[in-house]
Amino acid sequence: MVFQGFTYLWFLLLVLAGYGALQWPAARGAAWARPAQNLWLLAASYTFYGWVTHWWLILIVTTTLVDYTAARMIAASGGPRHRRLWLTASLVVNFSILCAFKYFGFFAENVGTALQSLGLASDWLTGNPAGRFLLTVGLPAGISFFTFQSASYVIDVYRGKTNCRHSLVDYALFVSFFPQLVAGPIERSENLLRQVESPRQPSLAGWRAGLVLIFWGLFQKIVIADSAALLANKVFALDEPTFPILWAGVLCFGVQIYADFSAYTDIARGSARLLGFDLLKNFDHPYLAQSPGDFWRRWHMTLSTWFRDYVFIPLGGSRRGPLVTVRSVLITFFLSGLWHGASWNFILWGVFHGALVAVWPWLARALPLLDRAGGPAGAIMRVVLTFTLVHVGWLLFREQNVAAIGRAFSLDPSGAPLAHWRMAFGLVAEAWIYALPLLVVLPALAALGLLPAHGDPRLLTWRWTLLQAGALAFCLLGVIILRSEVGSDFIYFAF
Amino acid sequence: MSTGPTLSVTRRRALAQLAALVGAGVGLPAAIGRWLPRPRAADEVTTELDFDPAAERRTLIKQPLGWLLIGNSMLNSRLYPPHLTKVSGWTTRKLGVGGTQSAIWWLFFKNILIASGARPPWVTVFFRESDLTWPDFRIRGNNAELIRRLKTTDEPEWDEVMAGRSPVASRASVAVERFFGVADHDDWARRRVQDGAFELTALEGVKRGARRLELNELFSLDRLRGDLGDDGGGAGAGDAAPAGGGDDSDMGLPDPGMYAQAPTVFDPSPAASFLPHFVALAARHDIRLHFHRVKRRPDNEGRRPELPVFRRYMDDLQEYLHSQGCAYSDESADPELTLAWYQDGDHLDKSRREAFAAKFWALVRDQVGPPPPGGGRKPLSEG
Numbered sequence: 001m002v003f004q005g006f007t008y009l010w011f012l013l014l015v016l017a018g019y020g021a022l023q024w025p026a027a028r029g030a031a032w033a034r035p036a037q038n039l040w041l042l043a044a045s046y047t048f049y050g051w052v053t054h055w056w057l058i059l060i061v062t063t064t065l066v067d068y069t070a071a072r073m074i075a076a077s078g079g080p081r082h083r084r085l086w087l088t089a090s091l092v093v094n095f096s097i098l099c100a101f102k103y104f105g106f107f108a109e110n111v112g113t114a115l116q117s118l119g120l121a122s123d124w125l126t127g128n129p130a131g132r133f134l135l136t137v138g139l140p141a142g143i144s145f146f147t148f149q150s151a152s153y154v155i156d157v158y159r160g161k162t163n164c165r166h167s168l169v170d171y172a173l174f175v176s177f178f179p180q181l182v183a184g185p186i187e188r189s190e191n192l193l194r195q196v197e198s199p200r201q202p203s204l205a206g207w208r209a210g211l212v213l214i215f216w217g218l219f220q221k222i223v224i225a226d227s228a229a230l231l232a233n234k235v236f237a238l239d240e241p242t243f244p245i246l247w248a249g250v251l252c253f254g255v256q257i258y259a260d261f262s263a264y265t266d267i268a269r270g271s272a273r274l275l276g277f278d279l280l281k282n283f284d285h286p287y288l289a290q291s292p293g294d295f296w297r298r299w300h301m302t303l304s305t306w307f308r309d310y311v312f313i314p315l316g317g318s319r320r321g322p323l324v325t326v327r328s329v330l331i332t333f334f335l336s337g338l339w340h341g342a343s344w345n346f347i348l349w350g351v352f353h354g355a356l357v358a359v360w361p362w363l364a365r366a367l368p369l370l371d372r373a374g375g376p377a378g379a380i381m382r383v384v385l386t387f388t389l390v391h392v393g394w395l396l397f398r399e400q401n402v403a404a405i406g407r408a409f410s411l412d413p414s415g416a417p418l419a420h421w422r423m424a425f426g427l428v429a430e431a432w433i434y435a436l437p438l439l440v441v442l443p444a445l446a447a448l449g450l451l452p453a454h455g456d457p458r459l460l461t462w463r464w465t466l467l468q469a470g471a472l473a474f475c476l477l478g479v480i481i482l483r484s485e486v487g488s489d490f491i492y493f494a495f
Numbered sequence: 496m497s498t499g500p501t502l503s504v505t506r507r508r509a510l511a512q513l514a515a516l517v518g519a520g521v522g523l524p525a526a527i528g529r530w531l532p533r534p535r536a537a538d539e540v541t542t543e544l545d546f547d548p549a550a551e552r553r554t555l556i557k558q559p560l561g562w563l564l565i566g567n568s569m570l571n572s573r574l575y576p577p578h579l580t581k582v583s584g585w586t587t588r589k590l591g592v593g594g595t596q597s598a599i600w601w602l603f604f605k606n607i608l609i610a611s612g613a614r615p616p617w618v619t620v621f622f623r624e625s626d627l628t629w630p631d632f633r634i635r636g637n638n639a640e641l642i643r644r645l646k647t648t649d650e651p652e653w654d655e656v657m658a659g660r661s662p663v664a665s666r667a668s669v670a671v672e673r674f675f676g677v678a679d680h681d682d683w684a685r686r687r688v689q690d691g692a693f694e695l696t697a698l699e700g701v702k703r704g705a706r707r708l709e710l711n712e713l714f715s716l717d718r719l720r721g722d723l724g725d726d727g728g729g730a731g732a733g734d735a736a737p738a739g740g741g742d743d744s745d746m747g748l749p750d751p752g753m754y755a756q757a758p759t760v761f762d763p764s765p766a767a768s769f770l771p772h773f774v775a776l777a778a779r780h781d782i783r784l785h786f787h788r789v790k791r792r793p794d795n796e797g798r799r800p801e802l803p804v805f806r807r808y809m810d811d812l813q814e815y816l817h818s819q820g821c822a823y824s825d826e827s828a829d830p831e832l833t834l835a836w837y838q839d840g841d842h843l844d845k846s847r848r849e850a851f852a853a854k855f856w857a858l859v860r861d862q863v864g865p866p867p868p869g870g871g872r873k874p875l876s877e878g
Contacts, residue, residue, distance in 0.1 A: 204509035234714050430692035465512040472520030480675050481684040
């Protein structure tokens with residue numbers, strides 16, 4: 001079930017109707033109402049997840065049961081050895097499932113190639129029924145997201161940062177909450193699970209915010225992302241693009257992936273707001289970042305903080321000297337690349353960003369302009385430089401063929417005919433016209449302090465109501481008359 | 496509960512604000528949609544909206560014929576029926592509307608020809624690669640208006656093929672478009688954005704049409720890479736890979752929306768396309784079907800090799816058509832159709848239509864055969 005289809009609209013209305021009916025006794029203090037609401041949301045979440053492929057439910061239920069049990073056992077265990085054992089068991093099961101479904105094909109292909117080069121039988125992994133099943137079954141949607149979300153809870157219980165929960169329904173809902181199940185934001189127990197356990201109070205203000213977020217998300221997806229995707233896909237389907245055409249495609253992809261992922265997040269957050277939940281923010285104008293590190297504090301923030309808390313810091317973080325820091329950064333970004341996809345290009349992309357983040361502070365010491373110097377002009381220069389480097393990364397991200405990546409970097413700008421420059425500018429201009437509200441208008445409003453945060457009392461005035469109505473109308477009109485003829489799945493569904 | 500009245504006022508205001516938000520948010524686009532003028536004829540890039548299905552039916556009733564040709568601008572730029580009549584002896588007529596594709600061709604066949612009662616011995620459909628099994632290609636914009644005019648209240652085949660295929664086809668989507676009254680504006684608005692981008696980047700003052708032709712050439716099918724799977728590869732996996740051809744409307748100008756995913760695997764099932772329905776309906780009415788594949792614009796040497804992605808598809812299509820008793824012809828390997836025959840895109844120069852008629856007849860004569868006395872005209876069916 002996809003957010004931009006009518007099926008999701010009917011589904012959401014049905015969920016809201018049932019949820020709203022239970023809200024009535026919940027608001028009057030009926031003790032059974034909140035658990036009943038959670039049960040209703042859990043049923044809805046499992047329906048959502050198993051809508052197309054029913055057996056995926058086995059995976060999410062397995063992850064839930066294993067992690068719920070592991071956390072209980074960790075909390076009940078007296079000695080550190082037992083606690084560590086249960087944590088290890090949980091992580092092994094979680095990541096085994098993830099690896100089997102996400103990385104088996106990649107692993108088998110590379111092992112097979114290596115064996116073949118040694119003159120050995122190369123099909124021992126794929127020549128059996130289990131191997132064939134894993135090769136043909138495809139990646140279950142959202143598996144990377146719910147695995148990380150569930151694992152973070154067990155680790156937090158192990159670390160004593162959060163309490164072990166006793167309600168299986170509450171925990172199962174935390175793992176499977178449908179608005180953010182397939183592509184995040186990756187929630188933490190202290191945010192989402194705490195809300196699952198507390199009485200929710202869906203408010204009219206929350207409804208307004210939710211509707212605006214949903215419509216804005218639809219605009220980002222259907223108008224901006226899908227339009228940019230058409231342009232980027234054309235370029236990346238070319239056999240021998242010239243330098244300007246290729247980089248125009250990369251810039252269009254930069255628009256596509258931001259709008260696409262931001263759209264999913266906003267629709268997820270909007271849907272959750274209608275139910276009285278507040279999900280974590282995932283983006284903060286990432287293309288205004290002034291350094292690669294800053295970019296990762298603004299892009300897919302919930303994944304970045306996950307890797308920071310559960311990989312980077314345990315590896316040594318940044319307080320054990322420069323070499324440990326560089327090593328930790330590189331390993332973290334290598335794993336982040338691998339998380340995105342089982343392909344060498346994603347690993348390259350991760351390592352590229354890791355190198356940028358690791359090297360940048362050193363460069364900034366030598367070149368203060370890369371840090372804080374230069375005033376507004378310096379800031380603009382840093383934004384442009386970071387934007388450029390991020391888009392070099394997007395080439396690695398989008399192009400799965402490593403040989404084609406090599407060819408792309410060997411293209412000669414001076415060898416392209418003028419007509420190709422003209423067409424390249426045209427393609428980028430088209431993508432950016434669609435993306436103006438996302439890439440220019442919103443950042444400008446935010447910079448001017450004209451975008452009140454959720455909960456700001458100004459939003460409850462009539463003036464802001466009318467402004468929001470105008471925004472809603474703009475999004476709806478845009479979706480109707482500017483929607484891309486060819487729709488596509490959200491990119492992060494593939495991760 | 497001393498704050499009750501205050502809360503009540505606050506709540507009432509919040510409710511009023513929510514109602515205003517939704518009302519204005521939804522009502523404003525609807526008002527704008529009704530206020531916006533319909534796109535002018537110059538903007539109508541796909542179909543000829545003066546096309547009147549009822550008038551076509553009346554013509555078919557009045558003038559029985561032997562051979563009906565169905566297609567789009569590929570047909571229009573190639574054949575002028577009197578030329579074909581002259582060389583073949585068959586009484587011919589065409590239903591060719593620029594920018595149309597298989598969904599509309601099916602409706603031409605079912606709701607104009609069959610509904611008229613005319614039963615010509617032969618019907619030929621002109622197509623390119625996988626047009627015949629791409630039912631949701633070109634059904635929006637002005638074509639949606641044409642479809643609305645062509646469809647009847649009971650279209651089981653349409654429902655079977657389109658069910659769940661395209662959000663455009665869904666009833667809810669159609670209802671939404673009608674409510675907002677802007678169904679005709681989507682192509683128009685997107686073209687405005689494209690033109691705006693062109694204007695912004697108009698280096699050397701190149702004209703818009705010329706730039707579109709440049710783009711058409713840049714993204715032509717023979718420039719596509721061969722290492723992409725059906726999913727298009729890349730992080731956009733699942734996205735439509737632009738394996739599909741360019742625009743066949745009128746000038747062959749590219750539009751981002753035209754680069755949808757063309758099917759590269761032939762699927763003969765009735766839920767996959769209108770082709771099996773075409774075949775079955777023709778058989779029920781004793782009409783022989785003939786499918787003619789046109790040659791895309793060749794290179795300077797007149798060559799247009801088959802694209803690897805379509806090789807298997809074309810073999811399977813031919814095999815299917817032959818198994819169903821349909822005739823098939825293909826001009827794509829004709830070395831005489833050099834670049835000199837072409838005007839723009841895949842369209843032939845209209846001055847070549849008479850010559851093409853002779854060439855076409857020579858190609859299909861063995862399959863279609865000579866006309867019976869009277870040019871093959873058959874009386875109207877009683878059904």
